[in-house]
Amino acid sequence: MSKMMKAQVVEAPYKMTLKEVPVPEITDDEVLIKIKYCGICGSDWSIFTGKYVPEKLPLITGHEFFGTVAEAGKNAKGIHIGDRVSADIVINCGTCYYCRHGDGLLCESFEQIGISTKDLPGGFAEYIKVPWKNVYHVPDEVDDYKAAFVEPLTTAIQASRNMDCNIAGSVVIIGSGLGIIHGCLAKLRGAAPIIVIDGNKDRLKMAKEMCADYIIDFTETPDTVAEVKRLTGGIGADYVLEAVGNPRTYEQAFQMVRRGGKVESFGICKETDQMSISPYQFVLHEKRVSGSCAGIGNDWGDAIKLLQYNRIDPTPLISMIVPLEELESALKEIQENKKLVKVLVSPEIKERIILEN
CATH class of the missing domain: 3.40.50.720 (NAD(P)-binding Rossmann-like Domain)
Incomplete structure (x- = not known):
């Protein structure tokens, strides 16, 4: 019997349901990550409201994730259980005209984890699976809050x-x-x-x-x-x-x-x-x-290095952390409360954490 986990599923526009779903099963070339934090992006609101990719629903959204390795496929080199990690969310073919010319973001079959297809569920869940080659280690100098900001920083770097x-x-x-x-x-x-x-x-x-x-x-x-x-x-x-x-x-x-x-x-x-x-x-x-539409590849490595050496400190932008159960209400609050900038979601907490920046 499959292990189960909690996940927020956008089933239709304006319909989000907290469900028990199977923990993703990984292949030899994948890694299972236990989610610590996943940031809310404007695109998550667009998916929730049906503005973006409504034909791809139902979908577990969330692409600004950070966590620790729970399982590693046998081909995953240099990745161990317990490692603190982030991951490039871009999945491209590597062989089309654009990929062969170094423009992977323009790939003809371009997909992003937690955004563009239900076959690549995102981080508003307890676990997420990613290709091992997309994984980037996060050093201890980068605290957990900052580590949840790696993906947004990659987009700005691009x-x-x-x-x-x-x-x-x-x-x-x-x-x-x-x-x-x-x-x-x-x-x-x-x-x-x-x-x-x-x-x-x-x-x-x-x-x-x-x-x-x-x-x-x-x-x-x-x-x-x-x-x-x-x-x-x-x-x-x-x-x-x-x-x-x-x-x-x-x-x-x-x-x-x-x-x-x-x-x-x-x-x-x-x-x-x-x-x-x-x-x-x-x-x-x-x-x-x-x-510029997204970060890709070693934008993750560069983002992590800028955070590691305190060239960029996004902490003042992080307004609060909410439990996974409160994702839908947090999405709506961000639209109404303009004092909120970045909100993180965690499946590990039961009460909100408000940051005084």
Whole structure:
């Protein structure tokens, strides 16, 4: 008889059920991880509400997971029971045109654990299985809370690489959730000044403390484009990273980036969303744009190293930890309570832990 575990299953849009399901059985090439923490991402809300991959339900979501090795397949080299680990969530074929050209995130059969298919259940459960080659060890210098932030940090690292900010380049970050981490990475690259835009005063205060030279509260300064121009001597920013996922803020990003500057697209809009930009600017102003959708491969190793050596400390962004049983209510609270930034879920606790940051 199969061993059973608790898991939160999104069975249909707006229908989540805490169920007893079989503990995943691993192959010789897989590892079973006992979940310690799994962070809530905006995509988890999108899946819960049916905005994203409704055809893939039912699904155990959760992809920002950290835990310890419970079982290791016989081919899993260098992995032992009890090891503290995170794992690359990307599953790609390795043989299509994009994979062969080093673009694994564009793979024709691209999937992500806990996001894109019920055949790859995620971390809102007591256990999760992953390919052993996707596993990354987490050193003791990285505490458990920070270890749960490895996956979000990988996405920011990928965007930072694509944006490729120069030393002393001016950077605007639109959005101060994970946008704060984008700002921290820009600061590590020597960006100056760093400007963060949002309407949430608590998050803007956090951004000022962690990375920003200037903050713009759009509830007090509605013309954010003019303000960015003012702060950059009338030129505009060298780089603008959109981390909201709204067509209007994307339009603003293209207006506030300087001639020859670059817009980095990170915020995910609805597939049907449209925006209005001038092709004229791309020709005569030589503006550039690139997109970043996720971390992959050794982005995990790099994220862990940045955490290990305290180059990035995401702890102030972690608002609370909730029991697995409270996942659905926590998802809804994040939408309503804008003071919450990152919420972790744990199958090992029975009462909430509120962090005073």
